[in-house]
Amino acid sequence: KQEVTQIPAALSVPEGENLVLNCSFTDSAIYNLQWFRQDPGKGLTSLLLIQSSQREQTSGRLNASLDKSSGRSTLYIAASQPGDSATYLCAVTGGSEKLVFGKGTKLTVNP
Amino acid sequence: GAVVSQHPSWVICKSGTSVKIECRSLDFQATTMFWYRQFPKQSLMLMATSNEGSKATYEQGVEKDKFLINHASLTLSTLTVTSAHPEDSSFYICSASLNSGRAHNEQFFGPGTRLTVL
Numbered sequence: 001k002q003e004v005t006q007i008p009a010a011l012s013v014p015e016g017e018n019l020v021l022n023c024s025f026t027d028s029a030i031y032n033l034q035w036f037r038q039d040p041g042k043g044l045t046s047l048l049l050i051q052s053s054q055r056e057q058t059s060g061r062l063n064a065s066l067d068k069s070s071g072r073s074t075l076y077i078a079a080s081q082p083g084d085s086a087t088y089l090c091a092v093t094g095g096s097e098k099l100v101f102g103k104g105t106k107l108t109v110n111p
Numbered sequence: 112g113a114v115v116s117q118h119p120s121w122v123i124c125k126s127g128t129s130v131k132i133e134c135r136s137l138d139f140q141a142t143t144m145f146w147y148r149q150f151p152k153q154s155l156m157l158m159a160t161s162n163e164g165s166k167a168t169y170e171q172g173v174e175k176d177k178f179l180i181n182h183a184s185l186t187l188s189t190l191t192v193t194s195a196h197p198e199d200s201s202f203y204i205c206s207a208s209l210n211s212g213r214a215h216n217e218q219f220f221g222p223g224t225r226l227t228v229l
Contacts, residue, residue, distance in 0.1 A: 004154075032214050043117075043204055043222040044155075049213045089154065097208070097216045099145075101154040 002027045006090055006102035013080055014110050021075040021105045023090030028071050031097075035064050035075050036089040038104070044089065048075070080109045112138050115207050117221035124195055125229055132190045132224045134205030140185035141207035145218060146178075149202040161188045195228040202226075 003026045013019050023033070032051045036044040048057045048064040050073070056065040063076040077084060087104040094100070114137040124130050134144055142163050147155040159169045159180050167180035177199075179191040188207075192199050202225050206218040 036220075041202075041223070041225065044206075044220040046217075046219070049217065051214065091155075093214070093216075097143075098157055098160070099155075099206075099218060101156075103152075103154040 002030075002092060002094055002100045004090055004092060004100050004102035006088075006105050008105055009103065010106040010108075012108040012110065015080060015082060017080050017109075018076070018078050019080055019107070021077070021088050021090075021107070023073040023075070023102055025071045025073075025092050025100075027094065028068050030068065030092045030094055033064075033066055033073050033090065033092050034099070035062075035073075036091065038087045038089055040087075047088075077107075080107075082109045082111050085109050113209055113211065113217075113219040114138055115205065115219050115221040117203075117205055117224050119224060120222060121225040121227075123227045123229065126196055127194055129191055129193045130195055130226060132192075132203055132205075132226075134188045134190070134207070134221055136186045136207040136209075136219075139207070139209050141209060142185060143208045143216070144182060144188040145206045145208070146180060146188075146190050147204045147206070149204060149223075155204060158190075192226065195226070197228045200226055200228045 007022045035047045050066040061078040089104045091099040091101045118133045144161045146158045159167045161167045161182040182188040204223040206220045208216040211217040
């Protein structure tokens with residue numbers, strides 16, 4: 001059974017700092033990995049999707065990497081801003097096309 | 112593109128009543144929709160997979176008679192929480208899948224529905 005773990009559970013940083021969020025998964029047989037953002041009481045916004053054949057994806061200040069063999073992904077946020085404050089969720093898709101989510105990392109960027 | 116809506120965004124009901132939540136794909140047709148449940152500070156847990164025109168597939172531990180799912184069209188799936196109890200209070204999120212170009216069956220999520228059962 002696939003399990004997804006995110007570390008840390010919570011992170012507080014000053015504005016402008018670069019930061020890394022970690023995600024690990026137990027079964028390396030995945031189709032893709034996604035990073036989502038969730039604001040309090042809201043749905044999910046997809047940030048980046050990395051297919052299993054890819055190593056990384058970039059969008060603006062965000063960069064996500066995937067090491068499928070070791071079951072790890074990182075989300076790098078450059079020059080963090082208060083508006084980046086949210087919960088970041090990592091999810092993987094396997095053969096069943098179901099998404100398995102981690103518990104998320106709650107990020108607070110302080111002005 | 113690929114917008115998913117949910118209605119209502121929040122609902123408060125008395126114990127014993129039934130509540131229906133709608134999930135719509137606004138600008139695309141979705142043969143498959145998914146229903147998730149999220150408890151505070153917890154991750155999303157898949158409840159069921161809904162396929163248009165057929166019965167939903169429920170995850171282990173989810174009561175199909177408690178959580179009725181109907182997927183009558185390619186743009187609408189409904190989740191009905193029957194005889195709701197306080198322990199059913201949660202945040203319910205739906206998603207709809209689409210061949211997005213990034214992935215064969217990428218899921219696009221609705222904004223969620225907050226259910227509070229008194």
